[in-house]
Amino acid sequence: MYNPTVARLTYRALLGRRRAAILFVLPALLIVIAAAVRGFNGVDDQVASDVLGGFALATMVPLIGVIAGTGAIGPEIDDGSIVYLLSKPVKRSTIIFTKLIVAIAVTMAFSAIPTFIAGYILNGNGQQIAIAYTVAALVASIAYSALFLLLGTVSRHAVVIGLVYALVWETLFGSLVAGARTLSVQQWSLALAQKIGDGTTITSDVGLPLAVVLLVGVSVVATWYAGQKLRTLTLAGEE
Structure with a gap:
């Protein structure tokens, strides 16, 4: 299911000079903010939770997910170079996986x-x-990557759509509309953070059992559907 050649090409595309520079900006900004807050405010658990939840989990993780998820396949589809990869004897499911x-x-x-480092600084x-939000960032990374990889296979405007969703x-909406929080990867991952943390500075509007089901379900379904779309794209290209 895992192809080293496809992985190497994808890493090279994602970590090229331009994309790598963008990827480093948000983590660096988080650590600078954490250091500044610690310097001016001292140690405060609630403030630490607010910074990690408000910036790291709510903004940084989804934006990086947009860059990595859509960038893993979107540019290849846009410029047509995906045809060369699809012409190789590699299963489409292997490419997506x-x-x-x-x-x-x-x-x-x-x-x-960087979330872990910022948490320790704060x-x-x-x-x-720090550990609670790090775990939340890890599980959110899986769901965001699957969702935005799917977007990269179905739309030429995947980055724009991803940014609209993330921001x-x-x-x-996640902060203003209560009902929208149930359909938020951020809230699902916060349910895990709440379980690990003290349950007072970290809270989620989604219960842990439902959050786990939704995280797994969305990740699996998005990955499966991305594979289906890539298979359709292959058939269209071969015709």
């Missing part, structure tokens, strides 16, 4: 690691806040 693994790895590396992992739905 490999690209998903790469997107997840990149999203995790550029979101979970309050030294008091109340398990408008997750951040704006």
Whole structure:
């Protein structure tokens, strides 16, 4: 199911000079913000949770997911170079699975690691806040990567759609409209963070059992459907 050649090409595309620069900006900004908050405000569990939840999980993770998920396949479809990959004796499901693994790895590396570092800077992992948000970033990385990889296979405007989802739905509607939070990857991952943390500084509007089901369900269905769309694209190209 995993193809090293496809993985190497995908890593090269995602970590090229331009994309790598973009990927480093948000994690660096998070750590700078964490250091500034710690310097001016000292150790405060609630403030640490607000920074990690409000910036790291609500903004940084989905945006990095957009870059990695759509970038893993979208540009190849847009410029037509996907045809060369599809002409190789590699199963379409293997292509999608490999690209998903790469997107997840990149999203995790550029979101979970800086979240952990920022958490330690903010309050030294008091109340398990740093670990809680790191786990939330890890599981959110999987769901976001699957969703945005699917977007990359079905639309030439995947980046725009992904940004609208990340910034408008997750951040704006998720904070203003209670019902929208149930359909939010951020809230699903927060349910895990709440379980790990003290349950007072970290809260979620979604129960843990439902959150786990939704995280797994969305990731599996999005990956499966992306494979189906790639198979259709192959047939169209061969015709």
